[in-house]
Each structure stands twice: as structure tokens, then as C-alpha cells.
Amino acid sequence: MSESVSISVPAVLPLFPLREIVAFPYMIFPLFLKDDELTAFEDMLGHEQMVVLARTREEAVPGQTPQLCEIGTLCKVNQIYRLPEGGGKVVLEGVVRVRILDVADTLPHIQVRCEVVHEFFEKSVVSEALVQSLNALLKIALSYGRPLPDDVMKMIDLIDNPARLADLVALYVNLPLDEQQRLLETVDPLERLKKVYMHLTAEVQRLQVKGEVQAEVTRRVGKSQKEYLLREQMKQIQEELGEEDPRGTEMTELRSRIQNAGMPDEVRKIADKELKRLDRINPSSPEYTVARTYLDYLAGMPWGRSTADNHDINQAEAVLDEDHYDLKKVKERILEYLAVRTLRERMKGPILCFVGPPGVGKTSLGKSIARALGRKFIRMSLGGMRDEAEIRGHRRTYIGALPGRIIQEIFRCGSNNPVFMLDEVDKIGLDFRGDPASALLEVLDPEQNSTFTDHYLDVPFDLSNVMFITTANLLDPVPAALKDRMEVIRLSGYTDEEKEKIAVRYLIPKEVEENGLSATPPAFASAAIYKIIGDYTREAGVRNLQRSIASVCRKVAKEITQGKPLRETITPEVVEEFLGPRTFFNEVAAEQDRVGVVTGLAWTETGGDILFVEATRMKGKRDLILTGSLGDVMKESARTALSYVRATCADWGIDEGAFEDSDLHIHVPAGAIPKDGPSAGLTMVTAIVSLLSGRPARRDVAMTGEISLTGRALAIGGLKEKVLAARRAGVKTVVAPSRNRENLEDIPDDVKNELTFIFVDDVHEAVAAALQ
Structure with a gap:
């Protein structure tokens, strides 16, 4: 069904232009007019009391007909009355929409011809x-x-x-x-x-x-007002009870700590400024906690607090000897530091770097040094560290920001001159979060660390009184700039005799106590200790030796709890019963002299070791095959050795045709273990000469040394570790370059007395000593 609105209107109607209002049908609204406007309005109305209201498109200009909108509203005038204060009020009611066709007249008022807009719905x-x-x-x-x-x-x-x-x-x-x-x-x-x-x-x-915004604002404002009222009530209650304001007490305590912290003047100014700022912050604000934590660190740092050094050198030496066996160089360096500190009170702490294989006592040595000096000890592991912020801290703008580990540990120990051990400095990582090794440059530089600035504290702190000690298994991974800032002290492996003494003095008493055998401690026979050292552990340090002794003690404890007879003495037979079949064998003593197989000496990050270089020949195209997980440097040494032998084959009685239609294969067993370095050059030359001349190599002769293309024997490193490895393996003679003769001073006398040393200048001397 459809309907239409029908109404009859006069042909010409008066029009009243509007600017600030739009009239709608069915709308009852007032219109306020001035006196002259009201008079004009009354004049324009006819007896029908009808008027058209239409909105003008722009401001009306006197004397001109305004631009009218096409659609307006026909309105009925319900009431007109004048106001006492002047002007008048006209109440109108919208009737229907009308379309203005044209303007019929403009004087004395606007009259228009229009038609009703019929609405169909x-x-x-x-x-x-x-x-x-x-x-x-x-x-x-x-x-x-x-x-x-x-x-x-x-x-x-x-x-x-x-x-x-x-x-x-x-x-x-x-x-x-x-x-x-x-x-x-x-x-x-x-x-x-x-x-x-x-x-x-x-x-x-x-x-x-x-509404949601208003509700949230009301909730927050209401919470703040509630907290304010409660806080004021609490103050009033505390005043009535004679108690102090907790926050006031807290601020007073913090102010007192800052005054007594002994801060430098520049730091004190910053602390006072932050304290004033903290006093203005609402305790419920997150910013309050950040500022309070920062002031706690500033007030708690040991700006002027230090421990007194022990100046009794004899007592310090006794402490070092009590905790560690041997390590003469390290102990001598510590006593030198103490002696200088005794003569000169103000001096910068040394930066020591202990380099050596695992288990030789690098880390535990730091505790002994701190005990000998009478200082507090801090240990921080750098292994796997990849974030620079671990060293220098985070900016306080970050959420959850904290100082770096250096400042944190010094804050905890409460002293500005501890012994600070940075463990595993060679195992620092590097990624997108920065380079921790580079951040350590300032920490470990005696010329710079007096003004070390942590990102969190953002004020300089003096680290020059701290004695830094770093440890590493290898120096090669350590950046050159960092290495230059440290005094390197190398710790070599122990001899069997030294291990036996360490076991008797330190390891056995410790394991006996830890395994509950203090009441009935078993006695370890010397032969039993040597059996553990030779047959069950083969290492530069004593870590596996300690584990084996602990295993023996645990089995003794188990027998005691089971009611079995007490073993008062641990003999080699008991060791074999408890630890099972031997793990290591004497490779050299168990083998026969063979053609093309020569014993070499190698140095690794875990100490010295022996290796065998094997050479064989087969039909082929004069290729050189190298196997055994060899590195680039070791492969180059093999090529150099082959080139030298081919160039001097007449000297060895080798036919020049031996290299024709043949491939030469050099293999170093234990192929799963990567090997590299130039010190196997002499060994490779000897193996090739032994193969091609048919002369067997003496298995009890081990050699080490780099060669040049002209046959000279060049110096190598790690002679002590290699000699100790040769002795463990049963080698009787060691061949080494003449330039390493001076390194014999580092080797214990009992080891030197058991071995024969042959120092050579060229390859010919080495081959003569090794081949039958």
C-alpha cells in the first residue's frame, strides 16, 4: 500500500529566509526576532497564518534577494508575542516540504511561488x-x-x-x-x-x-583521590599515635646513606638532584621505583670503602703454598705485587691472565690470591656471554634496567678493591647485542678503568684498585687489543710426581671428607695413586684424577654401609677392582718399530699429547692425499715436507723414480679430532723418508718442530706440555729444534732425567735420530 501527503496551499506565499536553522515538517520550534524583524514578519503574514521557511546559501546582502535553497518547509504560525525586554517570539510548526519554483515579489517582503513535495512511502x-x-x-x-x-x-x-x-x-x-x-x-x-x-x-x-573514556578517567581519579585521602588519614593517625611517616623515614634514611657514602662531589650533586626529584614523585608511580632503585645503587656503591691488604709477605706465601702445589711463577708474581704495595700505598691493580689447560687450578687460584691479600673475592664467568649490557649495564630509560655485572658484583661485595676473577675470557661470544670483549677494554685497562662509566649509573666509578684476574684455555680467540691489556701467565700441566703430591695433600683429604669417610679414612698407597694417574686419567690437570679418587671413596662408603670389612689401604688391585679395566694404554711401549710410522708431539688446549704420522704409497698420478681432520696449516706442512724430500731424494738414498706413477698418502690417526699447526713438519719429513727408504722409525723417539722449504728446523711452542705428554706415553727420546733449548728450564728435573733430548738445526739431524 502506498500513501501520499496532500495539502492545498495558496499560489503565492510569504517567505522568511533562515541562516542558522533548518526547519523540518512536524517540528515545533521558537523563532526569536528583533522589534523591526517582528514587525516585518507580522506584515508579511496573510490570513492563512502560513509562511515558507527556507535556508539561504550565503550571507544576505541588504537590497538584494538572497540565494535560497530549493527545498524549504511550509510552516504554520501558532503564536506571536512580544517580550517585555524588547523583540518577540514566534512559535512555528512545520507542516510539509515545499519546492520553491520562483520568487514572485521582493517588496515589501519576499513572496514565492512553490509546490508541495509529495512523499510516497x-x-x-x-x-x-x-x-x-x-x-x-x-x-x-x-x-x-x-x-x-x-x-x-x-x-x-x-x-x-x-x-x-x-x-x-x-x-x-x-x-x-x-x-x-x-x-x-x-x-x-x-x-x-x-x-x-x-x-x-x-x-x-x-x-x-x-562513556568508556569518562569511566576510565573517573576510575583513575577516584583511585588517586582515595589514595590521597587514605594517605592523609594515615598521617593524621600517625601524628595522634606519635609515630613517624614511613615515607618520611625512608627519605631521611636514604638522605643519610647518601651523605655517608663518601661519593665524589660530581656524583653527590647528581644524587642530591635525584633525591629531590624522588621526593616529588607519587610513591604509587612506576617512576618512583626506578628513581629509588637508582639512588639505592648510588648510595650502596663502595666509593671510599676498601679492605686492608695483608702486607705480611711471608704469611701470604704460606697461604698460597697451603692452597696450591707448585705454580711458582704465579706465586712469585703475587708476592711481587704485595712487596710493591707495601712500599707504595697507592698503585694500580694488575691485570693478570692465567692461560693453561683445564684442571690445573686457574680458577681456584683466584680464591687463594684473595685470601693471601686479605681481600674479598668475586668470580664472574664470561663463557657464552653475548650481550654488551652484561658488562656496561642498560640505560635507565629501559624497563627493568640494571647495572652491568661488574658494578653489581662490586655493589654486593661492598669493597672497591676486591680480587675480581673473569673466568673463560676466551669463550666470549658476539652477536647483534654488541661485543662484550670490546666492552672489557675499558674495564681491563689500568689507564682507563679509574673512570669506568656504567650505562645505568651514568657516573664514573674507580676500578683501578680492583685486582682483575682473567682465565683462558687458549689465547688465540682473545682479541689482540684485549690481550694487550693483560699480563699473561702460563700454567702448564703437572707431571705424574706433582699429581701424586697434589692427590695426597689436597684431593684425597677433600674427597674423604665429602664422602663421609672422615671417621675411618682409607689410606691410598702411592702405587695406587700412580695407577689411577697412568691407567685411568691422561690429562694435563687433575680434574679427572679427582673424579677417580671420588669414585673410589664412594665405593668404600658403599661397602661400609653394607657392613662389609673396611678397606684400610687402597692398593693398585683395589683401584682396578673399583674402577674396572684400565682406560689408557702406553701406546709407544706397546708398539713395534715400523716403516712409515713416526711418533710426533702435539699441543692442545687440554695440554700436550702424542700423535702418529703414517705414510704409505700406492699406484697413482703423483697426488698427495692428506687425511685425519687436518687444518690448512698442517696440510701446508705436509706439502712442504714432500717438496723437500723430493728435492733432496739423493741425500736419503731414494730413487727419483719412486715418485713416478705413485700417490703418497699421509694419515694422522684419531681422525675425528681436528688437528692443525706447523709443528708436525719434522715428523712428516721423517715419515716420508722412512717410507721411501724402507728404514723403520724408532717408536720410542718422538719429535716436534716446524720445517722450512730449505730443511731448517724452526722453533715451536708448548715444549713443556709436549714433553710431559711424551713421558706419559713412555717415550725415551725427544727431538726438538735447537732454538727451543732454552725452554728446558721450565721442565722439572725429574722429567729431564728420565728423557734424552736431541736438539737439531735441520731435517737431516732429526731423520738420523729417528730412523734405524
Whole structure:
């Protein structure tokens, strides 16, 4: 069914132009006019009391007809009355939309010819859904506090005409005048209803957001007001009870700590400034915790606190001897430091670097040094560290920021001159978070660390009194700049006799106590200790020796708890019973002299070791095959050895045709272990000469040395470790370059007495000593 609005209007109607309002049908609204405007308005009305209200497109110019919008509203004048203070009020009611056809006259007032805009609407599912949705949105808007008279809401509930409902709701939604005019000019009621629905939806969403924001603001303000009131009440209660304000007490205590911390003047100024800032911050604010933690670190740092050094050198030497066996160079360096400190009170702490294989006592030596000096001890492991902030700390702008480990550990120990051990300096990592090794440059430089600045503290702290000790298994991975800042002290492996003494003095008493055998301690026979050293451990240090002794003690403890007879003495037979079959064998003593197989000596990060270089020949195309996980340097040594032998084959009695139609294969067993370095050059030359000349190599002769292309024997490193490895393996004669003769001073006398040393200048001397 379709309906139309029908009304008869005069041919010419008076028009009153509007600028600040848009009149809609069914709209009852007041119009306030001045005296002259009210007089003109009354003159223009006819007996029908009808007037057309239309909005002008621009400001009216006196004497000119204003530009009118095409669609206006025919209104009925319900009431006109003058106000006592001047002017008047006209109450109008919108009747129907009209289209202005033309202006009939402009004097004495504007009269226009217009026609009624007929609105056709048809009830449908869409119109009913829109009407229901508009009603629901209006109720939602009312729930958010949007005012609307009750009679209007009842009227809206009763209206089912989309045209009339759209006009009524358009009045409720605060739209700009231009948008209201566009709605007035929308003739199709259903289309107008859709536009009103979209505007009302936006209005409801705005009200929802506004309501949520207001609720959150109210909640926060209410919480702050509640905290303020409670805090004021608490102050009043404390005053009545004669108690002090906790925050005031806290600030007083913090101020006292800062005054007594002995800070430098520059740091004290910063601390006072932060303290004033802290006093103004609300304790519930996250910024309060950040500022308080920062002041705690500043006040707790040992700016002027240090421990007194032990100047009794004899007592310090006794402490070092009590904790560690041998290590003469290290102990001598510590006693030198003490002697200088005794003569000169103010001196910079040394930066020592202990380099050696695992298990020789590098880390435990730091504790002994701290005990000998009477200082506090700090140990910090650098192994696997990849973040520069671990050393220098984080900026305070980051959430959860903390000082670096250097400052944290010194803060905890409460002294500015501890013994600070940086363990595993050769195992520092590097990634996108920075280079910790580079951050250590300032820490470990005696010329710079007096003004070390942590990112968190952001003030300089003097580290020159700290005695830094670093440890490493290898120096090669350590950056050159960092290595240059440290005094390197090498710790070699122990001889069997030294290990036996260490076991008797330190390891056995410690394991007996830790395994609950103090009441009935078993006695370890010397032969039993040597059996553990020779058959069950083969290392430069004593770590595996300690584990084996611990295993024996645990088995003794197990037998005691089972009620078995007590073993008062641990003999070699008991060791074999407890530890099982031997793990290591004497490779050299168990083998026969063979052609093309020569014993060599190698140095690794775990100490010295022996290796065998094997050479064989087969038909081929004069290729050189190298196997055994050899590194580039070791491969070059093999090529150099082959080139030298081919160039001097007449000297060895080798036929020049031996290299024709043949491949030479050099292999170093234990192929799963990577090997590298130039010190196997002499061994490779000897193996090739032995193979091609048919002369067997003496298995009890081990050699080490780099060769040149002209046959000279060049110096090598790690002679002591290699000699100890040769002795463990049962070697009787060691061949080494003459330039290493001076290194014999580092080798214990008992080892030198058991071995024969042959120092050579060229390859010929080495081959003569090794081949039969």
C-alpha cells in the first residue's frame, strides 16, 4: 500500500529566509526576532497564518534577494508575542516540504511561488527493520545519558511512518546545518531514513567511546583521590599515635646513606638532584621505583670503602703454598705485587691472565690470591656471554634496567678493591647485542678503568684498585687489543710426581671428607695413586684424577654401609677392582718399530699429547692425499715436507723414480679430532723418508718442530706440555729444534732425567735420530 501527503496551499506565499536553522515538517520550534524583524514578519503574514521557511546559501546582502535553497518547509504560525525586554517570539510548526519554483515579489517582503513535495512511502520489511533499529539506537543513546523528553520518546515509539520518524530523529541527532539541509532535500522517505540511521549509529559509537573514556578517567581519579585521602588519614593517625611517616623515614634514611657514602662531589650533586626529584614523585608511580632503585645503587656503591691488604709477605706465601702445589711463577708474581704495595700505598691493580689447560687450578687460584691479600673475592664467568649490557649495564630509560655485572658484583661485595676473577675470557661470544670483549677494554685497562662509566649509573666509578684476574684455555680467540691489556701467565700441566703430591695433600683429604669417610679414612698407597694417574686419567690437570679418587671413596662408603670389612689401604688391585679395566694404554711401549710410522708431539688446549704420522704409497698420478681432520696449516706442512724430500731424494738414498706413477698418502690417526699447526713438519719429513727408504722409525723417539722449504728446523711452542705428554706415553727420546733449548728450564728435573733430548738445526739431524 502506498500513501501520499496532500495539502492545498495558496499560489503565492510569504517567505522568511533562515541562516542558522533548518526547519523540518512536524517540528515545533521558537523563532526569536528583533522589534523591526517582528514587525516585518507580522506584515508579511496573510490570513492563512502560513509562511515558507527556507535556508539561504550565503550571507544576505541588504537590497538584494538572497540565494535560497530549493527545498524549504511550509510552516504554520501558532503564536506571536512580544517580550517585555524588547523583540518577540514566534512559535512555528512545520507542516510539509515545499519546492520553491520562483520568487514572485521582493517588496515589501519576499513572496514565492512553490509546490508541495509529495512523499510516497510503502511499508516493507526494510522500512520496518529500519524503524525498529532506530528505536533501539535511540534507547542505547539514552542509556549513555543523552537527554530526550519522555513525550518525544513515546511519540517515537508510536510512529510507524518512515518519513515522519526520519524527520523527528534528525532533530535529535546534532548534525551540521549543511547535513540537515541535505536531509531536508532527500525526498525519498526510505532513503532519508537510511541516512538518519547511519548518522545515529555514528552518534551512538561516539557516545560509547566517550562513556568508556569518562569511566576510565573517573576510575583513575577516584583511585588517586582515595589514595590521597587514605594517605592523609594515615598521617593524621600517625601524628595522634606519635609515630613517624614511613615515607618520611625512608627519605631521611636514604638522605643519610647518601651523605655517608663518601661519593665524589660530581656524583653527590647528581644524587642530591635525584633525591629531590624522588621526593616529588607519587610513591604509587612506576617512576618512583626506578628513581629509588637508582639512588639505592648510588648510595650502596663502595666509593671510599676498601679492605686492608695483608702486607705480611711471608704469611701470604704460606697461604698460597697451603692452597696450591707448585705454580711458582704465579706465586712469585703475587708476592711481587704485595712487596710493591707495601712500599707504595697507592698503585694500580694488575691485570693478570692465567692461560693453561683445564684442571690445573686457574680458577681456584683466584680464591687463594684473595685470601693471601686479605681481600674479598668475586668470580664472574664470561663463557657464552653475548650481550654488551652484561658488562656496561642498560640505560635507565629501559624497563627493568640494571647495572652491568661488574658494578653489581662490586655493589654486593661492598669493597672497591676486591680480587675480581673473569673466568673463560676466551669463550666470549658476539652477536647483534654488541661485543662484550670490546666492552672489557675499558674495564681491563689500568689507564682507563679509574673512570669506568656504567650505562645505568651514568657516573664514573674507580676500578683501578680492583685486582682483575682473567682465565683462558687458549689465547688465540682473545682479541689482540684485549690481550694487550693483560699480563699473561702460563700454567702448564703437572707431571705424574706433582699429581701424586697434589692427590695426597689436597684431593684425597677433600674427597674423604665429602664422602663421609672422615671417621675411618682409607689410606691410598702411592702405587695406587700412580695407577689411577697412568691407567685411568691422561690429562694435563687433575680434574679427572679427582673424579677417580671420588669414585673410589664412594665405593668404600658403599661397602661400609653394607657392613662389609673396611678397606684400610687402597692398593693398585683395589683401584682396578673399583674402577674396572684400565682406560689408557702406553701406546709407544706397546708398539713395534715400523716403516712409515713416526711418533710426533702435539699441543692442545687440554695440554700436550702424542700423535702418529703414517705414510704409505700406492699406484697413482703423483697426488698427495692428506687425511685425519687436518687444518690448512698442517696440510701446508705436509706439502712442504714432500717438496723437500723430493728435492733432496739423493741425500736419503731414494730413487727419483719412486715418485713416478705413485700417490703418497699421509694419515694422522684419531681422525675425528681436528688437528692443525706447523709443528708436525719434522715428523712428516721423517715419515716420508722412512717410507721411501724402507728404514723403520724408532717408536720410542718422538719429535716436534716446524720445517722450512730449505730443511731448517724452526722453533715451536708448548715444549713443556709436549714433553710431559711424551713421558706419559713412555717415550725415551725427544727431538726438538735447537732454538727451543732454552725452554728446558721450565721442565722439572725429574722429567729431564728420565728423557734424552736431541736438539737439531735441520731435517737431516732429526731423520738420523729417528730412523734405524
